[in-house]
Amino acid sequence: MIDVTINGKKQTCAEGLTLVELLDSLGMTSRAIAVEINQEIQPRDTHCQVEVKDGDILEIVTLVGGG
């Protein structure tokens, strides 16, 4: 298992997961999300190649109402 921080919360997850697999396991399958790892935006078409590593800090965002 590895330690990651997702949206400010420390979590553990299996080693060797791709970003897509991690998002699936979190139930975040919506198209309306964007992901940053260590403050670098991860384009959608790279999600199935990018591997989540120990210590990664992830931000997963979506759209909400705002002015």
Added chain:
Amino acid sequence: MTDSILEESSQPLVGSSGADEFCIAGHTFQSRLILGSGKYDSFEVMRESFEVAETQCVTIAVRRERLHDSSGRNILDFVDPKRFVLLPNTAGCYDAETAVRCAKMGREILRGLENPGADWVKLEVLGDSRSLLPDPIELLKATETLVRAGFQVLCYSSDDPIVARRLKDAGATSVMPAGSPIGSGLGVINRNSLQIILEDLKQGDPNYPVIIDAGVGTASDVAVAMELGFDAVLLNTAVARAAAPIRMAEAMKYGVKAGRLAYQSGRIPMSRYASASSPEVGVISKRQR
């Protein structure tokens, strides 16, 4: 004051006919009303307000996805990204670096949705949480970075004409000065500065879009802004928190239209004394003037 202050910046489009379209960042809108999607009591009221207002462009915010969201309701179920151009904002950012990250995440989401707004952003970089006024230095830095990254940057700005000019010079697609603080409902409180901004930014570049963003309380505020010569109005709270939001959305639609028509029509100058509307000859009175 014998001459009209308002008239100075007025550029009546006499004889203009047909569609009065609003062009910005490659988009062409028939509506000059941009609405925010925050603070509504329900998504249903929000959707109906957009409908009645006939808006074509809606702002949205970027926030952390909740890890365990049971409601399953997403704003996109109520604002069809194929019908409305979505304008993502960087609300809540207090430094250039965070605002740039936020803008990139908003763009990434919109690209996934194939929304035509994908490359634009309403850039907010705030100075403090009480006034919600922009930090002009961070705002300028973020503008420069985002322009370099290929963004069409619409800058939420203060009503400072020099800051507005610096933002335009930095490549901002539009400068959007606040009429008054966000959500305050104070309307247009510094007409003079706003007129200087309009004059300055449109000098030799009349189609450069300048939008009033924030502070609107009611329909007359919108009309005043449009009469001054702003290209469009962006508002949120005045509709979302009105006692009857859907009806207020309709009022805002007419406020924009009335103000725009008045601007195009060239208002009369203001004068200290009266000017009779009825003929002065042939009056039956014996009274001498």
